[in-house]
């Protein structure tokens with residue numbers, strides 16, 4: 592019995608649009624609720640949400656019956672974290688703050704079992720292999736893991752072509768907030784100067800043959816990125832939705848101003 596087919600990986604490789612939602616509430620319960628909303632993928636944020644490995648694992652489990660594909664963003668691109676998150680059952684990993692092809696090559700090796708890589712062997716005790724029940728997991732897993740890297744600085748944009756050329760990198764996500772900050776537009780990801788770099792970056796990623804991804808809470812921007820050919824696009828976050836919905840409802844019955852539009 593082989594490792595589960597990664598339909599998300601196959602879809603973005605075909606250039607099919609995959610619409611996602613960012614999960615930063617750090618809750619298996621809310622992740623389970625989002626799992627039936629109809630998104631193609633759900634990003635479990637291990638970088639900016641208070642998610643530790645047990646909580647990430649619980650959210651993966653909560654999405655086990657969901658048609659939405661769980662993507663886990665690790666806090667930093669280090670081999671040991673990728674090993675633990677893959678063993679916890681994630682098939683697709685998003686790595687923030689990647690700026691060089693050399694780092695991308697290290698991350699590819701972290702995702703793959705030998706001889707392609709150096710992923711430690713322990714999955715037969717973990718959810719990745721359904722606790723040993725997927726008997727051919729070790730010899731079939733490499734083809735079903737999916738590595739997405741974040742380009743979110745001027746250095747990363749400068750090295751984008753080299754990073755995209757690394758074999759084993761399945762997609763590149765442009766991080767608007769951190770890119771804006773690095774460009775001197777902190778808190779202004781929609782600044783024209785930032786948007787110009789984002790659009791050029793998306794075009795370069797797509798031209799390289801890799802999948803391009805991004806996050807925006809602005810529907811018109813999301814549509815623009817999809818029209819440019821971005822395939823994995825997150826169109827909002829659970830935190831923003833919850834913040835906005837609760838403030839709007841309270842304002843209807845209390846003498847309170849409606850919440851200002853949040854960042855995402």
Ligand SMILES: O=C(O)C(=O)C[C@H](O)[C@@H](O)CO
Pocket residue numbers: 636639741743765766767768769770806855
């Ligand atoms: O730089 C960005 O933008 C991202 O990488 C997405 C944000 O980190 C996301 O967590 C919303 O703030």
